[in-house]
Each structure stands twice: as structure tokens, then as C-alpha cells.
Amino acid sequence: MKNAQHDEMIHLLRNHRSIREFQQKRIPPDLINTVLTAGQAASSSSHGQSYTIINVTDDEKKRLLADYAGKQTHIRDCSNFLVFCADLYRLEQIASLNGVNLKEVIESTEMLLISTIDAALAAQNVAIAAESLQLGIVYIGGIRNNPEQVSELLELPYRVYPVFGMCVGYPQPDKVPDSxxxxxxxxxxxxxxxxPFEDVYPEIQEYDEEMRDYYANRSHGSRTATWSGAMLDKRKVPRRMFMKHFLNQRGFSLR
Amino acid sequence: MKNAQHDEMIHLLRNHRSIREFQQKRIPPDLINTVLTAGQAASSSSHGQSYTIINVTDDEKKRLLADYAGKQTHIRDCSNFLVFCADLYRLEQIASLNGVNLKEVIESTEMLLISTIDAALAAQNVAIAAESLQLGIVYIGGIRNNPEQVSELLELPYRVYPVFGMCVGYPQPDKVPDSxxxxxxxxxxxxxxxxPFEDVYPEIQEYDEEMRDYYANRSHGSRTATWSGAMLDKRKVPRRMFMKHFLNQRGFSLR
Known part of the structure; x- marks a missing residue:
């Protein structure tokens, strides 16, 4: 590979921005499969590939998922809404067919980590593949607002849970935000x-000012938060405090 | 980006392989910083960037980490051993300086997921950036074999835990495995x-045969496992069953 191409790839990675305004144009199945198989090439723990992607193309399901995630209309408007799931069901089925009992292992917090990380690594490869094809993406943690409804809608079996979603589609060219x-x-x-925190805190304060400018520019002056301020505002409201219970109910991290 | 370059990027993603044999050659600090800043460009939940990377260049620390991870000598031999940590300490410090109490939120299982996923997305960007610069990488889940020793060696504070490591270095050109x-x-x-599982099981069986050939080729015929067989062998031994206790002790997923 030539140097100019290295530079293009680094540029592509650094140029990421979340796209929430999509054209009404479907991604051809061949193209989305190219993106998904690039996702599969990511590493997984012990080559276990402990994840499943639900590729949601059905309009009614996308509309419901948009509601479940907190009225995020870009889920409805994107071409493909991908739901990345941690999957220990496949392993358990294979074990059962081979007369092996993996209950204790599968219920371990270690396997929650493994399957969640496997899903995340595949997702980031999908994101980069999509962006290299000039598609836009945005991660949707909001599907964890209503994980039970999401699981039911997508018919996820026990030992599978929805980690996050990702909208994929053609960006509206005039609505691409700054990075x-x-x-x-x-x-x-x-x-x-x-x-030590005191060594990095001055740089966080500088960044707070940089982000204050960024937010102000993006909101035409109406938003005056710093990064720290925005983070505290976001995090001080307890959210998804049911997650431990939900995961346990789906058969994850029981021991 | 031109079409040829799209193809290069997809090729790069699909061409990943784990490198465990490295040249004795250090990556220049500027180059590793290029890789790390490309890692930072990955998405994070609410732009929280709840992770920290420890860039281990110290030979003695790499030697110890190689032992902790189960005598993985490539950790000692690579140029930079990156330890990706989920980090809620930074947020808690900022909260505390601003008189905000985030204890309940930070101790939620939701925040374990957020910080673990943030670390994983950044890591996969680092992996792609490194590979685009013709460096080789391998993920190391093995640091979770001895997470307390790893945490102590790297002086990780409470509310920070080591998720996985990654060796980065110059591959030995004659020792690059097949993908x-x-x-x-x-x-x-x-x-x-x-x-339904019964719909995909025939394809898993085909894959089992493909992987049997792959393992046989790579081992010159000495390894006869299928993928399913290898997975069951790997998983049937309970490993890292202390993970829930460890995470709780580090202040994660307490509620």
C-alpha cells in the first residue's frame, strides 16, 4: 500500500462524525453485505464470534425501534438499522448438541464481557467499512432504554441481549455535522x-473551553456548556438502573 | 475517496490477522500517537470517552504483563503493549470537583457496559489505524487472568479496570499467519x-469442516478439531470466574 493510501485511511478514521439525517435511499443488499463481512473480520475472543447482528430493514420494526430508543427518528429514516447483540445462545446450543454443559461458564460475568466486546469490535469494523463507502452511521445506545421490548420485537432468545444499535444510510450532504x-x-x-488526575486536569479544563466553543458554534450561541458540564448534566440523572436485572433475566452475568 | 481506495479500505479490514511474532524494532512515538489519536476518533457513549489506554513501553513491565497473561511472550516482544481500560474514575473526579455525587450512577451495570464498550470501540480503531500503517496487532484477553496484578502494576485507581491488552509492533514478514x-x-x-438455530446449524456444520481444514493446514495435520470442537474445548474449562468479584472490588457494576 502506498503512503498516500495510509494517509487516506488515517484521515477516514479521524474524520468520523455521527450522521442523523439520511437520504430516503436504500443501500443495495450486496453493499450492506460487503459492510457486514468487513465487520466479521474483527477479532473475537478465542475466535468465538459471540455476537449476532440483526439487520432491520422492515419499516414497521424500524418505527417501533425509533420509539423504544426515545423517539430517535433517524432509526426510522436510515436504510438499515443494525442491532448488535451479545450472543451466548449459539454456543449453548452447540454445547447441548454435543452433550456438554456450559451453564456455569456461560452465566459468568467473564462471558458477559467477552460477548459484549465481540459485538463492539465487529460494530466498529462495520462503522469504518460503511464510512469508507461514503455511508453514514450513528451508534444508538438508546435501544437499552427498553431492552425487553427490543428483545421481544427481534425475537432474541435467552442468552442473547441487544448491546446497541447502529443506523446506516446515505447522509444528507448538507446536514453532515462538524467532527x-x-x-x-x-x-x-x-x-x-x-x-494522577491533577496532572491531566489542566488539559481537561482546556478541552472544556474548546468544547464550549464547539457547542456554541453548533447551536448558534444558545448552548454554553463545557464538556465537563455536559457530562455531569447527562450522567447525574440515573438511567437504565434496571440493566443488571435485565441482563440477569436474559441469562447473563448470573455468577 | 476514489473507488480504488474504498476497495483498499475494505480489503484492509477483511485482511486482519493476529500477529504474535514481532521484529525487535520500536515504533517511533509520533507514529504511535497517530495510531492512538485515530483510536480516539471512535464514537463513545454521550461523547463521554470513558476509557484510558496505558501505553506500556517499559521492558520490565512488559515482561511482567507477559507473565500475568499466561506466558504470552509476544507481549514482551512487541513495541508497544496497549492496555485498554474502562475508566469511570475521571468522571467521578470531575463530579466531585463540581460538588456532584455520581456514586449511584457510576456503580450501575449500565456504566460498566458504557465504559467497556467505549474502550472496545477505541481499540478497534487503533487496530485498523495500526494495520493501515503496516503494523501488526493482537488482542490480549489474557490480562484478565490476573487483573489485580495488572491493575497494581499500572497503578490503576478505583473505578478503572483493564478490559484487554493489545500488542502493537512490526510483524516478522515470514511469520504472518493466514487469515x-x-x-x-x-x-x-x-x-x-x-x-432459529435449526436454520443456521447446517452452515455452522459446513464452517466446522472449513475450520478443520484450516487448523489441519496450519498445524501440518496434527490438529483435527472443528470450530465447534475447539470452542467447546476452550469454554468447557471455567475461566476467570472471579470477574464479577473483581469488577465489584474495583467499583464496577455494584448495582
Missing amino acids: KPRLPLAVVCHENSYS | KPRLPLAVVCHENSYS
Whole structure:
């Protein structure tokens, strides 16, 4: 690969932005399959591939999922709404057919981590593949607002849970937002040992000002939050406190 | 981006293989920073960036981490060993400085998911960025064999836990393995609802034969397992059953 191509890939990765305004245009099945098989190429723990993607193309299901996720209309408007699920059901079925009892292992918190991470790594490959084909994506954690309804709608069996969704579609060219600044590298990446908070706090404060400008520009001056302020506003309302119970009910992390 | 470049990107994603044999050559700091900032560009829940990467370059620490992960010498031999951590400490510190009490929220299983997924999405971007620069990577779940020792060595505070590691370095050109076949797309990707197991099982059986050939080739005939067989062998030994207790002790998923 030539240097110019390396630069293009790094540029593509750094150029990510979440797309929430889509054209009314369907992605051809061949193209979405290209994206999905690129997703499959991500690593998985012990090559277990402990995830399943539900590719939602049905309009009525997308409309319901948009409601479940808190009236996120881009779920309805995108071409394909992908629901990434952690999946230990497939393994348990294979075990059962082979007379192996994996109940204790499958119910471990370790297997919750493995299957959740497998789903996330595949998803990020899907995101990059889609963006390289000039499609737009946005992750939807909001499906965890109503995970039971989502599971029922998609007929997820016991030992499968919906981790997050992803809208995929053709972006409306005039509605692509600016890319959002990230925390300074020194805040999120430390060398050899964890940096004391007081060492990174000045850089968080600088970033707070950068994000204040970003939010102000994007809202034409109406939003004055810093990053820290926006985070605290977001997190101080307890949300999805049912998650432990939900996961346990679906057969995850019981021990 | 031109079509040829789209193809390059999809090819790059599909061409992933885990590298465990590295040249004794250090990655220049500028180059690793390019990789890490590309990692930062991944999405995170509510833009919270709830992860920290410990970039381990110290030889003694790499040697110890190789032991903790079960004598994985590639951790010692790679240029940079990146430890991806879920991080709720940063948020709690910011909250505390602003007089906000986030204890209940931070201790939720939902925040375990958010921070673990944030770390995983950043990691997969790091993997793709590294591979686009012709570096090799391998994920290391093995650091969860001894997460307390890893946490202590890297001085991780309460509310931070090591999710997985990643070796990054220059591959030994004659020791790059073949890429591993994935499950047929129809097994891991279902349209509109979860496919019954009996519908996908024949494809799993075909894949079992494909993987039997793959393992046999790679081992010069000494390994005769199928994928299902290898998975059951791997999973039937309960591993890391302490994970729930460990996470609770580090302040995660307490409610």
C-alpha cells in the first residue's frame, strides 16, 4: 500500500462524525453485505464470534425501534438499522448438541464481557467499512432504554441481549455535522502507569473551553456548556438502573 | 475517496490477522500517537470517552504483563503493549470537583457496559489505524487472568479496570499467519428477527469442516478439531470466574 493510501485511511478514521439525517435511499443488499463481512473480520475472543447482528430493514420494526430508543427518528429514516447483540445462545446450543454443559461458564460475568466486546469490535469494523463507502452511521445506545421490548420485537432468545444499535444510510450532504473534538491525547493515553488526575486536569479544563466553543458554534450561541458540564448534566440523572436485572433475566452475568 | 481506495479500505479490514511474532524494532512515538489519536476518533457513549489506554513501553513491565497473561511472550516482544481500560474514575473526579455525587450512577451495570464498550470501540480503531500503517496487532484477553496484578502494576485507581491488552509492533514478514475464516454471514447476521438455530446449524456444520481444514493446514495435520470442537474445548474449562468479584472490588457494576 502506498503512503498516500495510509494517509487516506488515517484521515477516514479521524474524520468520523455521527450522521442523523439520511437520504430516503436504500443501500443495495450486496453493499450492506460487503459492510457486514468487513465487520466479521474483527477479532473475537478465542475466535468465538459471540455476537449476532440483526439487520432491520422492515419499516414497521424500524418505527417501533425509533420509539423504544426515545423517539430517535433517524432509526426510522436510515436504510438499515443494525442491532448488535451479545450472543451466548449459539454456543449453548452447540454445547447441548454435543452433550456438554456450559451453564456455569456461560452465566459468568467473564462471558458477559467477552460477548459484549465481540459485538463492539465487529460494530466498529462495520462503522469504518460503511464510512469508507461514503455511508453514514450513528451508534444508538438508546435501544437499552427498553431492552425487553427490543428483545421481544427481534425475537432474541435467552442468552442473547441487544448491546446497541447502529443506523446506516446515505447522509444528507448538507446536514453532515462538524467532527467533534476529542479529549487531549495525554488525558486518555498514559505511558507505563496511570497518570494522577491533577496532572491531566489542566488539559481537561482546556478541552472544556474548546468544547464550549464547539457547542456554541453548533447551536448558534444558545448552548454554553463545557464538556465537563455536559457530562455531569447527562450522567447525574440515573438511567437504565434496571440493566443488571435485565441482563440477569436474559441469562447473563448470573455468577 | 476514489473507488480504488474504498476497495483498499475494505480489503484492509477483511485482511486482519493476529500477529504474535514481532521484529525487535520500536515504533517511533509520533507514529504511535497517530495510531492512538485515530483510536480516539471512535464514537463513545454521550461523547463521554470513558476509557484510558496505558501505553506500556517499559521492558520490565512488559515482561511482567507477559507473565500475568499466561506466558504470552509476544507481549514482551512487541513495541508497544496497549492496555485498554474502562475508566469511570475521571468522571467521578470531575463530579466531585463540581460538588456532584455520581456514586449511584457510576456503580450501575449500565456504566460498566458504557465504559467497556467505549474502550472496545477505541481499540478497534487503533487496530485498523495500526494495520493501515503496516503494523501488526493482537488482542490480549489474557490480562484478565490476573487483573489485580495488572491493575497494581499500572497503578490503576478505583473505578478503572483493564478490559484487554493489545500488542502493537512490526510483524516478522515470514511469520504472518493466514487469515482465519469467519462464520458464514447468515449465521451471525439475521434479517429483521433472530433466525432459529435449526436454520443456521447446517452452515455452522459446513464452517466446522472449513475450520478443520484450516487448523489441519496450519498445524501440518496434527490438529483435527472443528470450530465447534475447539470452542467447546476452550469454554468447557471455567475461566476467570472471579470477574464479577473483581469488577465489584474495583467499583464496577455494584448495582
